[in-house]
Amino acid sequence: MSNSTVKMAVSVRLTSEELRLLDQVAKVRGYSRSDALRDAVRVAGPMIISGTGVNVSRALMSLEILVAECIDRVTDRDPGDVQRLVDAASRNVSEYHA
DSSP, X not given: OOTTTOOOOOOOOOOHHXXXXXXXXXXXXXXXXXXXXXXXXXXXXXXXXXXXXXXXXXXXXXXXXXXHXXXXXXXXXXXXXXXXXXXXHHXXXXXXXX
């Protein structure tokens, strides 16, 4: 068995708010608390170590600019396509992000 598959027990003290959040993550993802913590370490660990992260405000602003430009282009081509674009985006959000 390689070191990457050997699981070590770790004791962690959490505030009641942190534990509530952990339980919410576990419930939403269908995970155990341990799986939720492992996921958090795998996702956040590399970003913390490298000093990078996701600037959510900037990402959302970029998305809004792209959406506005896309709607302008679609409207210029065929105003009826705007609703089809919104419907497709809604389906994708439900399927891939909700």
